[in-house]
Amino acid sequence: MEARLTRRVGAAAAVVALVGVAAEVAAQRPAHNVSLRRAAGYRTANFVVQAPTAELAREIGESAEELRESLAIEWVGQPMPQWSEPCPIQAKVSPALGAGGATTFVFDRGTVFGWEMEVQGSRERVLDSVLPHEITHTVFASYFRQPLPRWADEGACTTVEHRSEIAKQERLLIQFLKTGKGIPFSKMFAMKEYPVDILPLYSQGHSLTQFLIEGHGKQEFLEFLADGMQDENWRRVVQKHYGYDSLYELQNEWLGWVRADRPRLDNRSDAPVQLASANEPITPIRDLSQSSLAKQPSVYAQQLEPAPTPPMASVYSGGKVWR
Structure with missing residues (x-):
């Protein structure tokens, strides 16, 4: 997970990225089935999803809304108000991709806005690990309205991931x-x-x-x-x-x-x-x-599900970290 804070007059822009465990070759390999050039879209009250298929876009969008409500209730005791603008989600879904994600937003004088999210990985890991992790970042940002300590932000968001992660x-x-x-x-x-x-x-x-x-x-x-x-x-x-x-x-x-x-x-x-x-x-x-x-x-x-640990490799691209 990475969060970079860049200061400007009256505002702080935050980039929060989920770092998954995956081989470099998988993250770099071009794959037609994860391309967003022909992505399908789906709109909910708080999200606009672009995914490889219409079914995936719908599934990710509806899951994002459910997680946004349930995780807010779990952590802060009540649902978040609807955002003034929906958060775009760009989804790359393929078994060849390691789990990872990135969420950006802006803090400005006690407000937070400008949500953008990217998720990638297998369908299972996107839905049960990456998406919950990234949605939890939005819950904390909306609740605290300022950047959190790195260890606490990433640590808490990891607790909602799948047992294998x-x-x-x-x-x-x-x-x-x-x-x-x-x-x-x-x-x-x-x-x-x-x-x-x-x-x-x-x-x-x-x-x-x-x-x-x-x-x-x-x-x-x-x-x-x-x-x-x-x-x-x-x-x-x-x-x-x-x-x-x-x-x-x-x-x-x-x-x-x-x-x-x-x-x-x-x-x-x-x-x-x-x-x-x-x-x-x-x-x-x-x-x-x-x-x-x-x-x-x-x-x-508890008995955790066994999960293979592939060789660690990093791919640095576009200011985000994917593993």
């Missing part, structure tokens, strides 16, 4: 933590732009978001973000909303949760699980068996 993030998280690519929370919370190595931010942001939501719920998570964006004193709001005295303490509690097999760890590996921080060594983790988190059902405890 979440499973990929879980496997990548453990890989990153065991190879020194984890991001210390003091650095991650301060990020306003994406790092060069973007995937660790996605995996770690998703895992931390799930950790906070499982322990305290979505409403507390939104209040935590709104409070923190007022002065960016994340140590203060972490203590106020979650009871941790510092980001470092939260970091180690989260690591303990990950070590407790949420997500499932590859216990056959002897590599340590730790963050890439020369100045903040990992401290012993508190016993979670007596904590409230131990009593919470976890999505990570």
Whole structure:
């Protein structure tokens, strides 16, 4: 996922892109069945869809409307008002394409507008992962009306994806933590732009978001973000909303949760699980068996559908990142 913010007088334009896991050759391969030159259109109250076939355009448009309502109710407790202008959705659908998407919009003096969305992937992944992810970005943008911290925006939007996509993030998280690519929370919370190595931010942001939501719920998570964006004193709001005295303490509690097999760890590996921080060594983790988190059902405890992990490759095109 990538969001780039470009400032201009009185406004901020945001580009938010879903980064899927796919081979470079699949993203670059020309395919007549994903061309939009002969795309079919479908119009709903809030979306105008262009897709390879009329049936796909209708299916994507109706799904987008349903997700727009259900995800807004799930996260903020009520549906969003109808937009003044519909959001165009350009859809490329083919089994040869990796899951990915991009959404753009503009913040201007407390308003948000200028929605545009692109989605790509197989029909299944577009409908059950890419579209929910991108629609959740619009819910957060409409609710907060300002850019969110990168880790929280991408992390929360990943929680609504299909289990197979979440499973990929879980496997990548453990890989990153065991190879020194984890991001210390003091650095991650301060990020306003994406790092060069973007995937660790996605995996770690998703895992931390799930950790906070499982322990305290979505409403507390939104209040935590709104409070923190007022002065960016994340140590203060972490203590106020979650009871941790510092980001470092939260970091180690989260690591303990990950070590407790949420997500499932590859216990056959002897590599340590730790963050890439020369100045903040990992401290012993508190016993979670007596904590409230131990009593919470976890999505990570469920049996995830197996999903192959193809070689990682990046394609940079038009200011967006596709993987």
